[in-house]
Amino acid sequence: xxxxxxxxxxxxxxxxxxxxxxxxxxxxxxxxxxxxxxxxxxxxxxxxxxxxxxxxxxxxxxxxxxxxxxxxxxxxxxxxxxxxxxxxxxxxxxxxxxxxxxxxxxxxxxxxxxxxxxxxxxxxxxxxxxxxxxxxxxxxxxxxxxxxxxxxxxxxxxxxxxxxxxxxxxxxxxxxxxxxxxxxxxxxxxxxxxxxxxxxxxxxxxxxxxxxxxxxxxxxxxxxxxxxxxxxxxxxxxxxxxxxxxxxxxxxxxxxxxxxxxxxxxxxxxxxxxxxxxxxxxxxxxxxxxxxxxxxxxxxxxxxxxxxxxxxxxxxxxxxxxxxxxxxxxxxxxxxxxxxxxxxxxxxxxxxxxxxxxxxxxxxxxxxxxxxxxxxxxxxxxxxxxxxxxxxxxxxxx
Numbered sequence: 001x002x003x004x005x006x007x008x009x010x011x012x013x014x015x016x017x018x019x020x021x022x023x024x025x026x027x028x029x030x031x032x033x034x035x036x037x038x039x040x041x042x043x044x045x046x047x048x049x050x051x052x053x054x055x056x057x058x059x060x061x062x063x064x065x066x067x068x069x070x071x072x073x074x075x076x077x078x079x080x081x082x083x084x085x086x087x088x089x090x091x092x093x094x095x096x097x098x099x100x101x102x103x104x105x106x107x108x109x110x111x112x113x114x115x116x117x118x119x120x121x122x123x124x125x126x127x128x129x130x131x132x133x134x135x136x137x138x139x140x141x142x143x144x145x146x147x148x149x150x151x152x153x154x155x156x157x158x159x160x161x162x163x164x165x166x167x168x169x170x171x172x173x174x175x176x177x178x179x180x181x182x183x184x185x186x187x188x189x190x191x192x193x194x195x196x197x198x199x200x201x202x203x204x205x206x207x208x209x210x211x212x213x214x215x216x217x218x219x220x221x222x223x224x225x226x227x228x229x230x231x232x233x234x235x236x237x238x239x240x241x242x243x244x245x246x247x248x249x250x251x252x253x254x255x256x257x258x259x260x261x262x263x264x265x266x267x268x269x270x271x272x273x274x275x276x277x278x279x280x281x282x283x284x285x286x287x288x289x290x291x292x293x294x295x296x297x298x299x300x301x302x303x304x305x306x307x308x309x310x311x312x313x314x315x316x317x318x319x320x321x322x323x324x325x326x327x328x329x330x331x332x333x334x335x336x337x338x339x340x341x342x343x344x345x346x347x348x349x350x351x352x353x354x355x356x357x358x359x360x361x362x363x364x365x366x367x368x369x370x371x372x373x374x375x376x377x378x379x380x381x382x383x384x385x386x387x388x389x390x391x392x393x394x395x396x397x398x
Contacts, residue, residue, distance in 0.1 A: 008348040013064060015357055015364075020066030020118040021343055022365035024218035024248030024324030025128065025197070027071045028055045029093045031328040038093045040100055054327040054339040057104045062341040066118045067108065067365060069218060070094045071329065072150065073130035076157035076166070077280060080136035087134040091127060091148050098125050109149055111372040114365075128195065128218055131157030132164055137179065137393040139186050151372070152193035152218060155180070155203060158279035162393060165200040167229040168279050175206035178396040186389045188212045191379030193372065196220070196236075197324070200229070204236045208243055213378035214371045215240070217247040219324030221255050221308040222315070228254065228261045234315050241316040244374065246367045248324030249308045251337050251346075253300035256308055260298050267291050285331060300334035306349045309363070318359050322368045 031053050036042040043049055049056040060068070072090035074083050098105040106117035108124040117124035127150045134153065135141040145153070155176075156166040163180035165171040173180065184207055187194050194215040196204045207215060217240075223231035232240070232247055240247060250256065254264035267288045268278035278284045312321050327333070327340050336345055347360055355363075 008351040009344055011357075012344045012347040012351055012360065015360060016064035016066065016344065016347070019361045020114065020124065020365040020369075021064050021323070022067035022069070022114065022124070022368050023065060023327075023343070024069050024216065024322060024368065025071050025130075025250075025329065026055060026068055026325065026327045026340075027073055027329030028053060028327070029070055029090050029097070030073050031055075032093055032097075033090070038089070038096070040097065045097070046101055046104070050339075054333070057101060059339050059341045060104075060123055063339075063343045065123055065340060065343065067114050067124035067126065069126045069128040069152065070097075071128050071130045072134070073157070073329070074134060075280075075282065076131045076133045076159040076161070078133060080133065083133040084136050084141055087129060087145070088148075091145070091150065094125065094127055095149070107149060109151065110376060111369045114369060114372070126151050128152040128154070130154045131198065132161045132183065133157065133159075135183075137162050139183070139389050139391065142183065142186060142192075143190065143388060146190045146192050150192065152195045152216060153187065154195040154197050154218065155183070155199050155207060157198050158281070163397065165203045166279075167198055167200050171200055171202065173203075175200065175202035176210065177393075179391070179393040181206070181210050182389055182391050182396060184210045185212070188375070188378055189382040189386060189388070191376045193375050196232075198230065201233055201236060204232065205239070208236070208239045208245075211243070212382065213375040214243055214245040216245055216322075216368065216371060217324070219248060219250040219252070219326045219329075221247075221249045222311045224315075225308050225311050226256055226258050226261050226304075228264075230255050237312060237316040237320075241320050244320075244371070246320050246322045246371050247312055247316065248322035248368065249305070249312055251305055251325045251327075251333050251342075252330050253297070253304075253332065253334055256334065257298060257300035257304040260300050263295070263297050264288075266295065289331065297332070302334060302336050302345055302349055305334055305337065305346055306353070309346075309350060310353070318362055319367055319370075321363050322365070323363065
């Protein structure tokens with residue numbers, strides 16, 4: 001495993017105090033739901049939550065996090081209306097969190113607001129909906145999520161929805177349905193980023209062909225380095241480059257380490273034999289934890305993470321790379337990246353490979369800010385030529 005030069009670490013920390021590190025995906029809101037029913041008296045982020053979550057205010061500061069997309073995830077197997085209600089509860093939790101600790105967090109709905117909050121010494125807080133189940137096939141619901149501050153939506157989570165195929169389900173739509181295309185078009189008109197993490201490769205390609213604004217992957221890595229359907233194939237990375245998007249490379253062991261990916265696939269096979277659906281995280285994660293007692297999970301490393309950054313740079317280019325840790329969304333992280341204090345280690349490792357300050361600033365947050373600004377500009381133009389879509393899934397998909 002590579003060792004990080006202290007000088008590089010000091011250089012990176014100084015750089016990240018001047019330029020925002022913006023992470024694409026953190027599931028702390030769902031952890032708050034799961035652990036304490038959103039009672040922030042019981043989950044005091046200012047007092048510290050070590051041993052309970054990967055994330056709290058002190059550790060975000062230590063990790064030099066300047067901006068965070070907080071995931072307002074809900075399970076993808078919920079009935080539609082229930083998914084919408086739980087998404088609203090997740091959104092409320094983020095707003096409550098920001099309001100409770102205003103010295104630490106500031107709501108950001110635009111790229112300019114991200115920079116303004118960062119300059120104020122606080123962590124710019126954006127919202128991202130993880131999965132199209134959150135809108136129950138309603139474009140009006142999509143618009144209301146935007147009004148409430150949601151600035152990206154992942155088109156699917158672990159299961160297909162009625163209009164898009166997931167990476168981890170059996171394909172039924174061949175990518176996007178006609179209504180799925182309309183969802184992307186309406187997201188473009190609003191200025192909401194289209195997020196392609198969790199979707200099938202065909203859905204990635206269909207969304208890239210449809211979107212009039214650059215798209216993102218909020219927490220995915222390179223399939224050529226670690227062959228799992230949650231990662232992006234090279235042809236998709238090339239199209240992402242051509243369409244000026246960004247992939248925020250993740251830290252999830254099963255997506256960065258080939259050995260951990262094989263372990264995860266074996267655990268999923270064992271779960272199926274036990275009658276458990278692997279995409280049902282509420283059932284699968286406890287099973288996997290128990291299964292690991294007799295089948296220890298391989299330890300992923302910072303080197304595994306860095307290999308994806310290097311490959312994505314080689315294929316897509318330095319202007320199309322970001323970081324999306326997925327903290328509090330997975331049971332464990334690579335050695336050295338166990339909580340949100342770890343980001344500077346990754347950037348120091350990249351510095352040790354010869355990446356310049358300008359390179360590191362782009363990857364930390366510059367690239368995703370550019371994409372957010374581009375999406376805002378596309379929305380301004382589109383809103384002069386077309387109004388809110390009133391199309392329904394019944395009309396378009398029958």
